[in-house]
Amino acid sequence: KADTAMFVVKEDGKDNYCFYSEDIETRTIQRVTITNEMRKSIKNNELILNYQPIFDLKKMHMIGTEALIRWIHPTRGYVSPQSFIPLAEETGFIKDITRWVVGNACMQNSIWNKEFGKDMKISINISGRDFLEDRFLEDLKEFSLKYRIQSSCVQLEITETSVISDIDHAIEKLKELKKLGFTIALDDFGSGYSSLTYIRKLPIDALKIDRGFINSITENENDKNIVKMIIDMAHLLDFKVIAEGIETVEQLNILKDFGCDMAQGYYLGKPVGPEEIKSPPLFLRGRLFLCP
Numbered sequence: 001k002a003d004t005a006m007f008v009v010k011e012d013g014k015d016n017y018c019f020y021s022e023d024i025e026t027r028t029i030q031r032v033t034i035t036n037e038m039r040k041s042i043k044n045n046e047l048i049l050n051y052q053p054i055f056d057l058k059k060m061h062m063i064g065t066e067a068l069i070r071w072i073h074p075t076r077g078y079v080s081p082q083s084f085i086p087l088a089e090e091t092g093f094i095k096d097i098t099r100w101v102v103g104n105a106c107m108q109n110s111i112w113n114k115e116f117g118k119d120m121k122i123s124i125n126i127s128g129r130d131f132l133e134d135r136f137l138e139d140l141k142e143f144s145l146k147y148r149i150q151s152s153c154v155q156l157e158i159t160e161t162s163v164i165s166d167i168d169h170a171i172e173k174l175k176e177l178k179k180l181g182f183t184i185a186l187d188d189f190g191s192g193y194s195s196l197t198y199i200r201k202l203p204i205d206a207l208k209i210d211r212g213f214i215n216s217i218t219e220n221e222n223d224k225n226i227v228k229m230i231i232d233m234a235h236l237l238d239f240k241v242i243a244e245g246i247e248t249v250e251q252l253n254i255l256k257d258f259g260c261d262m263a264q265g266y267y268l269g270k271p272v273g274p275e276e277i278k279s280p281p282l283f284l285r286g287r288l289f290l291c292p
């Protein structure tokens with residue numbers, strides 16, 4: 001499986017992986033090294049969470065954030081989650097990472113709840129390996145209780161690829177999570193197969209439209225129509241829609257027009273350290289929201 005041996009990510013916006021080495025042996029050594037380093041990253045405090053604000057497009061205010069992990073490696077510097085998360089998934093270390101993420105994200109969210117005097121939503125990215133494990137549910141219950149976070153304020157972001165291998169088991173686990181009040185969003189919708197069979201079967205609350213589509217809605221009439229169709233379809237199925245990767249006001253206005261419920265993107269706010277998240281309701285770039 002050549003495509004699982006990735007570590008370095010090319011920052012070309014296309015999420016392409018490139019390799020340190022073509023040589024399998026070298027690659028194996030690198031993977032072992034990185035895996036060992038990753039195991040130390042938690043206790044050495046090399047992991048941090050950034051948070052990207054999520055906006056309600058009807059009320060035009062921030063309703064919460066998505067937690068995004070970063071690894072600040074002592075010698076390699078910034079390591080993208082797109083390179084180390086897949087490796088952590090393979091080695092099983094993802095369980096420890098996820099526990100760390102859930103704990104820290106819940107703690108930070110409880111700080112905001114007090115500071116802002118309002119329940120903020122926190123969205124957490126979950127690997128396929130995670131939610132099939134009982135431990136994950138225990139971690140979630142433990143930390144949401146400890147930090148007094150209502151389960152309805154915790155959104156778990158899953159991807160289609162993470163549920164596809166064992167769809168029935170996944171559905172059963174997702175139902176369990178939903179029963180406890182947690183909400184589920186299907187991340188990166190439109191980037192994979194996006195099969196209607198799956199979304200019809202999955203007990204989810206929201207769809208996140210992949211930024212690949214949002215990118216081109218101002219230039220490509222077909223993509224624009226597809227996005228409209230996804231939003232309408234999601235609403236018919238009673239899902240909320242979150243648009244990812246909004247970078248321009250034009251994209252934002254189209255999505256508002258189409259009745260998209262929520263949005264994230266560099267235009268509205270980049271992922272930042274927790275101290276940079278400001279009190280809601282945050283009417284960002286006020287003028288822009290006066291557009292009809």
Ligand code: C2E
Pocket residue numbers: 013052067068069080081082085101125126127157187188211244245246247264265266267271
């Ligand atoms: P994702 O969950 O789909 O997160 C969205 C990614 O798009 C983030 O990249 C974010 O920084 C980036 N982004 C947000 N707005 C814009 C925009 O307007 N333009 C562009 N070009 N990019 C934008 P990031 O932080 O590098 O994360 C990449 C992926 O790594 C995430 O994709 C998610 O799948 C995974 N990931 C991140 N944190 C975690 C985590 O704590 N656990 C797990 N299992 N996976 C994580």
Ligand code: MG
Pocket residue numbers: 066125157187
């Ligand atoms: Mg996500």
Ligand code: MG
Pocket residue numbers: 187188208210211244
């Ligand atoms: Mg996404």
Ligand code: MG
Pocket residue numbers: 187188
């Ligand atoms: Mg992604």
